[in-house]
Amino acid sequence: MSKQSTDFYNEIKQVGKATFIAGLNNSYSGNFSVRISEAGNNILIKRRGAMMGFLKNSDILKITLSPNDKQLKLASTEARIHQAILRNSTARAVLHTHPSYATVLGLEEKEIKPINVESAYYLENIPVLVFDKASASKEMEETLPEYLKKYRVVVIRGHGVFAVGQTLGEALKYTHSAEDAAQIIYLSRMLGFNINKLVRAKYLHFPRLDTPKAFGERE
Numbered sequence: 001m002s003k004q005s006t007d008f009y010n011e012i013k014q015v016g017k018a019t020f021i022a023g024l025n026n027s028y029s030g031n032f033s034v035r036i037s038e039a040g041n042n043i044l045i046k047r048r049g050a051m052m053g054f055l056k057n058s059d060i061l062k063i064t065l066s067p068n069d070k071q072l073k074l075a076s077t078e079a080r081i082h083q084a085i086l087r088n089s090t091a092r093a094v095l096h097t098h099p100s101y102a103t104v105l106g107l108e109e110k111e112i113k114p115i116n117v118e119s120a121y122y123l124e125n126i127p128v129l130v131f132d133k134a135s136a137s138k139e140m141e142e143t144l145p146e147y148l149k150k151y152r153v154v155v156i157r158g159h160g161v162f163a164v165g166q167t168l169g170e171a172l173k174y175t176h177s178a179e180d181a182a183q184i185i186y187l188s189r190m191l192g193f194n195i196n197k198l199v200r201a202k203y204l205h206f207p208r209l210d211t212p213k214a215f216g217e218r219e
């Protein structure tokens with residue numbers, strides 16, 4: 001395996017493990033995809049049924065972005081959505097997870113607006129998208145790329161989260177930040193705080209500085 005491939009595989013395994021340890025996925029939920037060449041059509045994607053927290057090399061499939069790729073039936077059930085996002089946006093990596101707090105807020109809210117500094121920095125707004133079929137649907141294939149051109153993270157009502165980045169590490173950073181935002185909003189509501197007032201707090205308005213790169217994020 002080339003040095004570049006080894007780097008991709010290591011990053012994928014680390015991110016998969018992190019999603020499980022952090023409670024962003026249950027044992028078998030979630031999936032990922034990563035574009036592996038600058039102009040090329042090839043991606044790495046999770047094998048259907050593999051555990052995100054314990055990925056082996058054989059759980060990482062190399063397929064193309066073609067909707068007719070014969071290996072699609074071996075890949076994640078959400079593979080066509082991953083392909084559509086990578087074909088139709090500038091994202092180079094897509095991470096899908098089932099974080100509890102973001103999913104809970106998404107059951108009622110139309111959007112999640114962070115009230116903590118870090119999440120507000122990365123994610124001014126997290127839209128909640130509603131689908132009749134909220135998993136592996138044509139409707140999601142058509143809608144998600146448009147939203148993920150504009151937003152780093154979207155919540156799918158009743159299902160979970162899709163996030164994009166230039167690397168999978170970056171997509172993890174935004175996913176985790178979205179879940180932090182949702183948890184802090186949830187806890188603030190439990191204490192009876194006024195969320196509408198907190199959204200306008202001065203400390204959420206700050207200059208945009210360069211920030212340290214996430215794991216795997218390239219210069």
Ligand SMILES: [Zn+2]
Nearest residue numbers: 029030159160
């Ligand atoms: Zn899912």
